[in-house]
Amino acid sequence: MHIDEKVVDHIAHLARLEFSGEGKKAIQIDMERIITFMDKLSEVDTTGVEPLIFMSDEVNVLREDIAVDSLTHEEALKNAPKRDSDYFRIPKVLSKGNF
């Protein structure tokens, strides 16, 4: 698969990363290499093979609906780059857009 600049821009946007100039060229080459490498897998004939999603046979790993004391308010906010006494603070985002 060919990775062009448009694909790089799209993936970069989804990952909230910015590339320009040399950096963009480099990541484009890297991505193309990765995709080509992964393409190797499609050479295997998988007709009639069910997709494998889970590595174990376990099902219904569940817990009861019982609350357990977890983090304190102070612990929760401790590692935030910016905070006040109540909230995590982040640079202003205006519109949530469409989720």
Next chain:
Amino acid sequence: MENTREKYEVVIGLEVHAQMLTKTKAYSNDVNEFGAHPNTNVSVVSLGHPGTLPVMNKKTIENAIKLGLACHSNIASNQYFARKNYFYPDLPKGYQITQDKTPICTGGHLVVKDDLGNYKNVGITRIHMEEDAGKSIHDVDVYDTLVDLNRAGVPLLEIVSEPDIRSSQEAYNYVAEVRKLVRYLDICDGNMEEGSLRCDANISVRLVGTIEFGTKVEVKNMNSIRNVQRAIEFEITRQIEVVENGGEVSQETRGFDALKGITISMRSKEAANDYRYFPEPDLQPLFVDQPQIDAIKNDMPALPRELYLKYTEEFGLSEYDATNLVDNKYIALYFEDVLLHTKQIKTAANLLMGEVKSYLNQQAVEITEFPLKPNVIAELVNLIEAGKVSYSIASSKVFPALFEFTDKSVLEVATILNVIQDSDEDSIANYVKQVIESNTTEVQRYVAGEKQLVGFLMGQLMKVSQGKADPKQANPMLRKILDELS
């Protein structure tokens, strides 16, 4: 405009998100509770700390199955979860754990009233389990957005309808029905103002007779059922205007501004979202078998639709009474309890919808806080039916007194109030005699042909007897005597 409007058919599908009434979150055991101090109901899982793993809350599956059964849906036996990837500050993991390919419920329907008051089925496409995001507050601080992650990981049920809804009123009725259902099932408190029940609407219009759908617009931010209706109504008018003016409706997401009563474009869908769904490897698959579904089914409470049909078809109550009784789960439960102690269904319904409801309205309390027990109301109903008190005396005199004489039986209270109905033939004959003697003018006019005066004379009789004469006996006796005079 009305004629223009009739040329178009409106097509609406609704997505309802219901926050589940669980004690803990969907995939972690921190507390699920509305209104707590910001960032106190959190855990390393809901904060998305690296290396933490989700564990599924058993209760959420039961809730989803209950709702699916109530909607006549198919329950999927094999399920797995998916990651829906997007970046937003109130989603710390960078993805939402949801069900994509294998929703727990598919198909089914809800019965909803259309604009003419007829019942119709609105199809359910799917119901799936997922988690809520945290809350971003944009309008408090000038420079920063504030993030509260108490809501992150709260379990949600997303209920997606088929595009079967044809008007804003039907949409209103549908959401009201969903809310009633989740409240009956005790799986969500249905509070739209607090956001525990949320609704997005997909709306399009097409010329009547067209097979293809028009371009749909998604409308969000409607925080009451009334606003769902207002937003849709605005949107229908807007879209028809666009089409009538030769334009094309653009596919987009719009938000509802409740103050202005209008929808505003939020973001065009042209740059379509790319959520890159893939199976969630951290949660093992679910397997639901028939015995488990049966057990949940056996444990389900009576549902509003079933009660409605029982009240109208079996009990012969009017549609109006039945609708009002089942509208609130606790009123219906109270009514059911009253019926354990009396067979007089109609009188019980009247008393409940009349006096009891107006008491609740006046005191602004819920039926769950109503001081009189169902058996007391049943006693009053039985007293009316035994002819001991008239309905009007029961409601105007005995009922209010029951709140004061809490240690007395209803019969004792009626006796203390001296309102036990007089059914004694001799004393009724005596009242009739008094009325005829003291209203000679009216009696003569009656005899002369003004038959409607019997109402007046009957009123006089009730007055003379201080409301105690049994009208069922007094009325025929009065008529008989009057007619003998004629």
